[in-house]
Amino acid sequence: MKTIDLVIIGGGSAGMAAAVSAYDQGIRDILILERSDVLGGILNQCIHNGFGLHEFKEELTGPEFLFRFVDQVKERKIPYELQATVLSISPNKVVSYISPKGSFEIQAKALVVATGCYERSAGAIGMPGERPAGVISAGQAQLYLNQHGYLVGKKVFILGSGDIGLIMARRMTLEGAKVLGVAELMPYSNGLERNIQQCLKDFNIPLYLSHTVTNVIGKGKLEAIEISQVDEHLQPVKGTEKRFDVDTLLLSIGLIPNNGLLDKMGAKKGKTRGSEVDDSLETTIPGVFSCGNVLHVHDLVDYVVAEGKTAGISAAKYLKGEEKGHKEIETIAGPGIGYVVPSRVNVEDKEGSVELKFRVSRPSKNVYVEYSQGDKVLMKVLKLAIIPSEMEIFKLPKKLLINDQEPIKVSLVAKE
């Protein structure tokens, strides 16, 4: 069986950034395995602008952004194989994949898993009503429209106010469809504020907060949907039904890390539904790293790329046999916090800072984000507004830590 130093699974933004940074650290024996026909991942279909403000200090479309990384991969002549779908990875890093050339097994010395995320489906939320054609995820509709030039419908309703749904509300409108509204189960939007303004308000598309779809009507083809208001327990309120005659229902009801390969390999799962990692992005399996949306769903690709670079550098260090520090402490998501990445941070040296990424579990105003160890509050940062749709990144100076045993807890605390 062929042995390769570093195998990268997934040639999206995270995987390409990992490959480039590992190469720049001196690793030459690299292979990127990508299941689709092209490198770049989901950004191939994100033709709107707004990418790259952090990474390149300019505003790019998704394809412009990804081509900068494709160029970097090609300049370095990093090998990649397209239409190569990884089916499994054994605990000792044997990667099994298929491609039009056949089925293969390769032994990896180190692995970066960068397989992105997938969209939650109608079945996952037990949507009531019929199952006609015309109910489709927003990302799939985006793929049809932006890559195949096919508009999936003319009269559209959108369930879920995640960013992809908001962007598709604008995109379908610009292509001549009528978007009748967006329903959101929660009393707040799950998308970025700028997308609410630019994709809904600028096009007079109503947003129904605290509403959900309570009926899907149509034999064979979608004819109409009904939405209802929900109460504080998120249960539909009888008598509040509104009917919309539509041919398409787009679902933008959440993204889930595509972590099956790492799960089956036995990597410990984290709160994000991705794997648990330390601050080098190493999973609980030595030499196996995870980054990008497979680790936790990001709002900006710039942060995905930064994570990919960290994974590439860490994989290079592992391959060179560089020792990590041995003093690790855990991180904990306290009250009001959905998750914290990484799950463990190395505090061997007291220089620099610990980078913590997290999301709050509900929108809040005038609150403190508190960083503590045991009973000791290390730092409190006032937030005038904080929302779950925006990932927070905070660098906690290591010199504030009181010891190298107790976990670092991140909590949301009300301002007195």
Ligand SMILES: Cc1cc2nc3c(=O)[nH]c(=O)nc-3n(C[C@H](O)[C@H](O)[C@H](O)COP(=O)(O)OP(=O)(O)OC[C@H]3O[C@@H](n4cnc5c(N)ncnc54)[C@H](O)[C@@H]3O)c2cc1C
């Ligand atoms: C529909 C959709 C629209 C989005 N729109 C935006 C946006 O407008 N702006 C924004 O900043 N972010 C957007 N995002 C978030 C976006 O996913 C990230 O910003 C970033 O592109 C994720 O990079 P990634 O490399 O982690 O994942 P991806 O770009 O998804 O790349 C993962 C790659 O892994 C490959 N892969 C998966 N499984 C296997 C396997 N078993 N074997 C081989 N290859 C595999 C996939 O084919 C894919 O190319 C969107 C996400 C989705 C799902």
